[in-house]
Amino acid sequence: MSRPCHAQIDLQALRDNYRLACELAPAAQAVAVVKANAYGHGAIEAAKALEPLAPVLGVACIEEAQELRAAGIIKPILLLEGIFSADEVNIASRENFFLMVENLEQIEAIIQAEVEHPLHCWLKVDTGMHRLGLLPEQVDGALAILKASNNVQADIIMASHFASADELDNPSNAEQLRCFDELIDECEQAQGLAQSLANSATILANPNAHRQWLRPGFMLYGASPFTIDNDNAAKLKPVMSLLSEVISLRPIQAGERVGYGGKWQAERDSIIATIACGYGDGYPRHAPNGTPVLIDGQEAPLVGRVSMDMITVDVTDIPDVQLGSRAEMWGKALCVNRVAEYANTIGYELLTRMPARPTRVYSS
Ligand SMILES: Cc1ncc(COP(=O)(O)O)c(C=O)c1O
Structure with a gap:
């Protein structure tokens, strides 16, 4: 695969x-x-x-x-x-x-x-x-x-x-x-x-x-180009979905740390899902702990630093996550502007800076 x-x-x-x-x-x-x-x-x-x-x-x-x-x-x-x-x-x-x-x-x-x-x-x-x-x-x-x-x-x-x-x-x-x-x-x-x-x-x-x-x-x-609600902008349909899958799942104990520099520490026993998508795929490196990621359609928080090829997500509260579970970094169900706000930028930048690396799969 x-x-x-x-x-x-x-x-x-x-x-x-x-x-x-x-x-x-x-x-x-x-x-x-x-x-x-x-x-x-x-x-x-x-x-x-x-x-x-x-x-x-x-x-x-x-x-x-x-x-x-x-x-x-x-x-x-x-x-x-x-x-x-x-x-x-x-x-x-x-x-x-x-x-x-x-x-x-x-x-x-x-x-x-x-x-x-x-x-x-x-x-x-x-x-x-x-x-x-x-x-x-x-x-x-x-x-x-x-x-x-x-x-x-x-x-x-x-x-x-x-x-x-x-x-x-x-x-x-x-x-x-x-x-x-x-x-x-x-x-x-x-x-x-x-x-x-x-x-x-x-x-x-x-x-x-x-x-x-x-x-x-x-x-x-x-x-939407706006930060506030707008009726016309609400009619827009997201075009790009940045998608991947859970490639690793592991339980960690309260007090253990995740990712480069150990920047996130678990406050409780937790389950960490690793997703194959990182800043080399256009995901913003500065996205902080708590940035939402959709796992099988449910929101879970990013934890730990964004790596070049991977991110880690706390899926403790999401039932039935498995290897191969679908991850949406942004797209139809998670607006790119929301992720951009967490990363202190705008949706324009996240979309436009998308590197060639993630294959574009077109549906017409
Ligand atoms: C001269 C000009 N017209 C139109 C556009 C499109 O702007 P927007 O992406 O905000 O619709 C741009 C984008 O920067 C521009 O420079």
Whole structure:
């Protein structure tokens, strides 16, 4: 028998989550964001599952887009950070990669290139996140230059990104939206252009900012971007389940210690189950004692340090645990966000940092 640790990926859930994004904003179209190996789920498989539904796929950089093309994906692919060097403009034109345009240097590279086909450009405006994007006062001039260039299609899209979309009562959301809307009102060149502002949190909770193009990422993978309850997020279906099995069971006596450094000490006679899944499989090394693990569907606490290949769980209170009992580290029955909270991180990080080691087993 091979090592039982694997990640089950439910592609039907992925498609359902994409459909939910579309249903929440029926007047909009949605770029399916599959960057960073589709948040750890496998970019090619995720893109193939979403391609029949999504008019455009989204990735961070040209290498990610080329990987999808090489795998036979033919839909347009938006490069969410745009180009990193001038030579990428030609590749983007040839391969039908849409470009997020983040700064004046990228604009210069686009208009100077000799391209086969004019490019689809999304002009990113920095409305307050101060990470990427043109300053509002640069936008009118930038649009004039892009529109005058034969290298650029006329259907430029005005885009921005919220810094705190997951914090529903954070006033910066309204401030960024006001900045964007005022800019559009005042900018003659921007009149009539489609707009794109909404990541997952905005799609789920801020219909004012849906506009014409959504950019859902994390929600596609079935977890909520919020730390509080949200009715729409409750409809999401988890896509990845990180699963394994009990590979060892042993009784220990009160006072005995478990794992590297003996960091957990039994207060009572206990039964310890060892699970074949560790930080080499994407389980967070900093998950503390008490982090929930599902053994045969029942919650049991992690005890002792997370090893590279294994974790140890106190199953004293769970009847009938056996060698081969099913262990779920996160997934359909245990939300990845819950594990992330114990490990002092976010579900985004746990999913995206999933290494290649656990085989992805896809069901469609
Ligand atoms: C520009 C842009 N749009 C959309 C997304 C998707 O965001 P989320 O995963 O929160 O839906 C990201 C992710 O970081 C992004 O950088």
